[in-house]
Amino acid sequence: MSLVSVGQPIPDFTAHSTQGEVSPQALKGRWAVLYFYPKDNTPGCTTEAQDSRDNYKDFLAAECTVIGVSRDSLKSHIGFAEKQELPFPLIADPEETLCTLFDVIKMKNMYGKQVRGIERSTFLIDPEGKLVQEWRKLRVPGHVQAVLQALHDHAE
Template identity: 65%
Template sequence: MSEVAVGKPIPDFVAASTHGNISRETLLGRSTVMYFYPKDSTPGCTTQAQGFRDNHHEFTDASCQIVGVSRDSLKSHASFTEKQSLPFALIADPDENLCEMFKVMKLKNMYGKQVRGIERSTFLIDEQGVLIQEWRGLRVPGHVDEVLKAVREKA
């Protein structure tokens, strides 16, 4: 599977989500914010999802859809979506296909041990499927506002 690069179309993919299968093809026609996060129902990931949820109408007004991605199962995503009233799709990527394509898997320190996990990252894809901006290794506070600003500037 190919990797992504700013200024280039994202590679073809098909992935299961809480809103059915999502592919490069289904994303075309409007901008997409695709954000990768480590784990459902953890504090930082919940805060990030709530930020995208609370600003969802702002993104849709700018003709932009939001898609979250983690290695969690569809069952976990369904529970997280219900608990947090998330209006956007969450992709289950247990085989790390999308994670590898977007190069978000990193070694991280957790409680003094090295573990392999998702580096929190967000990608802005235009309506033709071209990656136009990326944020890697980001912090949650203020991030959704920064992404929304980029979406509005692009629109």
Template identity: 60%
Template sequence: MAVTLDQPVADFSALATGGQAVSLAALKGRKVVLYFYPKDNTPGCTTQGQGFRDAYAAFQAAGAEVFGVSRDGIKSHENFKAKQGFPFALISDPDETLCQLFGVIKLKKLYGKEYLGVDRSTFLIDEQGVLRREWRGVKVPGHVDEVLAAAQQL
């Protein structure tokens, strides 16, 4: 069952960089930004992550924690995070638990071949664990600014 706007998000626990387990329950009292992206070290995903990195202090000032989520493994995430200097954790979702919860797996086409992939999407969860905003089919330019403005207004 995918998340619904203005409804509580089911608690989850997932492994992230730095050996930490991230759970929604442990983040109560903080806003949470989850951005889903297709693959570590690809051009669009790198640009997107850099945008969140560069605005991280502003997200923190707005009381928001930022997490990147993809199906890549922890080792890939650790390398991507270190290479790009990301100050936030990257969540590994190889079994697509979070991808399914947020409904971000969709049929995509590349070079005429169809496959199931991650639809670049971002979700803003309030301090009580309620989904307040969602952006699906995200285009990278200007996106981080839009998410930051929403977090600041929440």
């Protein structure tokens, strides 16, 4: 069960990222997009990261921080961020602390087998630290544009 719900403040956490520690306290005063993805250097996850990178100026213009999260190691994230020239941090969550907090670990079918993994999900957090919108079981094509649109709609 998720410990986060729309309209409520996100719980406190501290996480290690490619750009230092991240916490809700550090995010206060700005919008934030926290997106969870299954694995570095896989086709869908690479496309999602590239879409976020390519639209990063629009997020900055809206005073919004973008942060990616997966269970990969910090070392894997550093290589992925460098290879894809990502200007935003990637949180390493190998212990699944944030994944559990946001309830994104699900049983998924992969090549006919049931596996435990991250369900691609995005969370929009307002400058006061409240969750204002969430997307679960999302598809990559057009998703970053949908998040930007929601950000503009909520910021008005």
